[in-house]
Amino acid sequence: MKNDGEPMSVALEKLTEIAETIYGQLDSGDIPKMSLPLRTKGNIRFDNKTNVWKYGKATGVRSAKKAVGAYMLLRTMHMLEFIGDMISDSKSSTLREMYYISEGWGKAKFNSQDESDKLAEDLEIITKCLREDFKLRPEEDGARVIGNLTLEETDRKGKKKRMNCRDDVGDSGYSVPYNVESDKIKLISHDADFIIAIETGGMFDRLVENGFDEDFRSVLVHLKGQPARSTRRFIKRLNEELKLPVVTFTDGDPWSFRIHASVAYGAIKTAHISEYLATPTAEFIGITASDILNYDLPTDKLSDVDIKALEAELTDPRFRDPFWKTEIETMLENKKKAEQQALAKYGLDYVTDTYLPEKLTQAGII
Amino acid sequence: MATIAEELARKQKEISVSEFFERNRQILGFDSTVKALIVAIKEAVDNSLDACEEASILPDVSVTISKLDQTEFRVSVRDNGPGIVRAQMPNVFGRLLYGSRFHAIRQSRGQQGIGISAVVMYSQITTGKATHIRSKIAESDVSNDIDLTIDTKKNRPVVVREDHLIWEEGGTRVDHGTLIEFNLGARYVTGKQSVMEYLRSTAVVNPHATIRYTDPEGKVYNFDRATQTMPPKAVEVKPHPYGLEIGTLINMLAYTQEKRLSLFLRNEFSRISDRVAREICEKAMVSPDRRPKDISLEQAKAILAAIAQTKIMAPQTDCLSPIGEALIKRGLKNVLGTLRPEFYAQPVTRPPAVNGGNPYQVEAGIVYGGELPPDQPVTIMRYANRVPLLYQQGACATTQVVGAIDWRRYGLEQRGGTGIPYGPAVILVHVLSTKLPFTSESKEAIAPIPNIMEEIDLALRTCARNLKSHLNKKETKSRAAVKFDIVTEIIPKIAEKTSKILERPVPDISRTITKIMNVVFIEDSVEYDQKKKLTKATIRVRNYTARKQELKVHALVPREYIDSGSIYPEPAEIADDGKIMWDIKKMQSLQTVECTFAMKGLERDDYTENEVYVSDINPATVIGAETLPGDWGIKTFEFEETEEEEADYDEEEGELSEE
DSSP: OOOOSHHHHHHHHHHHHHHHHHHHHHHTTOOOEEEEEOOSGGGEEEETTTTEEEEOSOEEEEETTSHHHHHHHHHHHHHHHHHHHHHHHTOOEEHHHHHHHGGGGGGGOOSSHHHHHHHHHHHHHHHTOOGGGGTEEOOOOOOEEESSEEEEEEOTTSOEEEEETTTSSOTTOEEOOSOOSTTTEEEEEEOOSEEEEESOHHHHHHHHHTTHHHHTTEEEEEOOSSOOHHHHHHHHHHHHHSOOOEEEEOOBSHHHHHHHHHHHTOOSTTGGGHHHHOOTTOEEOSOOHHHHHHTTOOOEEOOHHHHHHHHHHHTOGGGOSHHHHHHHHHHHHHTEEBOGGGGGGGOTTHIIIIIHHHHHHHTTOO | OOOHHHHHHHHTTTSOHHHHHHHOGGGGTOSSHHHHHHHHHHHHHHHHHHHHHHTTOOOEEEEEEEEOSSSEEEEEEEEOSOOOOTTTHHHHHHSTTOSTTTTOBSOOSOOSSOHHHHHHHHHHHHHOOOEEEEEEOTTOSSEEEEEEEEETTTTEEEEEEEEEEOOEETTEEOOSEEEEEEEEEOOOOOSSSSHHHHHHHHHHHOTTOEEEEEOTTOOEEEEOOSOSOOOOOOOOBOOOSTTOOHHHHHHHHHHOOOSSHHHHHHHHSTTOOHHHHHHHHHHHTOOTTSOGGGOOHHHHHHHHHHHHHSOOOOOOOTTOOOOOHHHHHHHHHHHHTTOOOSEEOOOEEOOOEEETTEEEEEEEEEEESTTSOTTSBOEEEEEETTEEEOSOGGGSHHHHHHHHSOGGGGTOBOGGGOSSOBSSEEEEEEEEESSOOBSSTTOOSBOOOHHHHHHHHHHHHHHHHHHHHHHHHHHHHHHHHHHHHIIIIIHHHHHHHHHHHHTOOOOOOHHHHHHHHOEEEEEEEEEEETTTTEEEEEEEEEEESSSOEEEEEEEEOOGGGEEEEEEESOOSEEOTTSEEEEEEEEEOTTOEEEEEEEEESOOTTTSOSOEEEEESSOGGGEESSEEOSSSSSOOOOOOOOOOOOOOBTTTSOOOOOOO
């Protein structure tokens, strides 16, 4: 990746400040500690300006008084050093590589990649930079897009490639890179009325085969379960820059509700950059608890984990509206969940001929 | 209630005692073929141990079981006891109610002289075969060998074969000892209630005995003695009038040599003076000069009632012979073998107490953790006069007390706080008395008498508190270990990294360290020097606070073993009960003081953990030792205000499952 100077040196400066703070605490005989906003559902607030959920004012302390805190602080120092080295060597690494780098840190090595990913996010929050500024990037995620959308991507050799996401791609569609900012992708033109973000690959392929993108003038985006940052950012850019409305089409289970929440409201884990990732106007047209009843869909029994997840959602401020409250409670009551592909009960075309037109009409999209 | 044996003795005119037992064998514990084998061995081993102890011989007992067919086994039990003279042999083994112990009031294993002859009879009933006995006394050159049966109608032994021979075992002449061999209808099992368990349990409470066991498959197990010291001999005492039963009184009146009631009372009982004897006679309205043989049943009852109304000194208690705290530990250790537990609670021997007219005493021990199985009910080892109790666990006073204690307070698991606790532990309870109250004549469970249960409870709780204090110590130590890791590993590394990133000198972290630890840390260790037979103890005190500290450190040490020249630094005091006290003054921040001492005359593992206490310091600032119990010069301390805790970022319940 090219080093364009400006954001990198800011990141380096901010990271050095963290080291300064810790050094200062040790030098004056105090117990080293760091303050961070609590990344819990209890500490996210709706931001009226941006219409997304962001971290509130509650903070927690990571202190060397306790073992966990002490280890995390030591890891932070190692990570600072590593990022500093990458910046001066013009290198970058994936988050997974970052995790493996810690193998050489002795006692400070991470126990799991989750831990190192989370620490990278902590640093984003403290410095108000993005992990890309730290030369850390996720693995290519390859969320797919099909629809009449033309964009221009700057490839790894610096060559600009213009392509139409319907005509210039194969059946698996355009693969979304991890960097979707305007320096990498320019949105050129489109001929579509809305974006439909789909949870599962099976359903994405069904819509492609049935020609849903052409028949309904839509751009299909495959979320691949919980969508990566780049996928959410990409959807947000289409929504903001091309003024295309967004709908999410998911399974009918507690985890799918959360997928919609992270697309539309902002994920708890990345609430520090919600305004950059979330699309507040996105509408949910996935399988609801009511759909399970109304469409008489084949179901599975809720597992104990599912029930816990639903109960947690009842106290999640993002779901605190009448629609979600009713749907969550209905699902808890019926103890049933259904996959979006359960619609095949009525034939392969049912989803594109009946279900989606009905749901899109209800949502006021068509 | 008179013992069944005594009642039966009176019935002797109607039917023979032997005949009665032949029909009611369950009374003696021969109620199943599995049990019969264990009970038969137990009776023989009890006899062997009792005989050795009477003669002050360290017992060597060998038990061998051979399988003859599915239902018949041959048992042989051999000891190195004093032997039995020829004239007594038939009576000892072939006549119920015969024995030196029947009329003696003394703590012993067997009590009524029923046991071994019942075994001879059981053998005879189930196999039709005679019992072989060989015995040799030191004065004789040859042993006496007899084959014996019992004439059950007449309760008389019948010698069916007799021989004399030179007794050799493994090529060596036997100097003295007794061997009994018999066949019996039985079933052999392994497991919790088995011959093996019985012998293992026996070895625990008889650390002076070597027991060798050859099982039916020919496998040999050795339980070697853990001490060369004989237990003190149990003293024979006269019965105390309290707790006397009518049957016993009538028997005694019938057999006494005394000619007058007052003399009978004074000389046949303990704690009765002339004055007390006169008082009893007066209250019973029986002439003190009346011949004991002429006392009627009505008069005997009146005497008993008078005794109850008369104040008589409590019975003497020095006639009991407990195993003792050190030997309980050694016995347990010896028998656990390769299983290494984590902790032996200091065994407890309670002072003797009195129930009715009989002195009794309770001992207890707890072994915990290590390689003991963790998720099973604890093993309860019950003993009565050094005899393990294997059956009727639920009916026993010991089990009932164990089940009534809330063991959760002492670090064991227990559903609802009652019942047998779960966990890696062995609980040992030994009750000893000149006359133990059993629930039945088969002597399988101690009767739940309130007095005795209370003593068991006190003994167990003392052990349990010791266990809990060990567990607390372990927990605070593991917490301290975490902090040590922070201050010795992590903080120095953080300092090093930050200074490297910032290209500045490494900051001094000592103040940070004292802020994180903020304790006076006490560690104790014990080493054993095999060559010099020295037990060396070290108590290490480190001041991990930011301030100077002063404190007193106390170690409770067995007084008789302390090598007083070895105590360093100079102690401020050595108390008579073995408490060593050091007065540590002006300990600088991050300073370490080591207190050491040595003990002589202890075996390895006798002393493995120091009992350390502190005083004259805020207990909240000390880790690794508890505050000296009692109001032993302890000032009260204001607890320091701890700063208000901020939410811990890494421990806050998060919901980061998204993305």
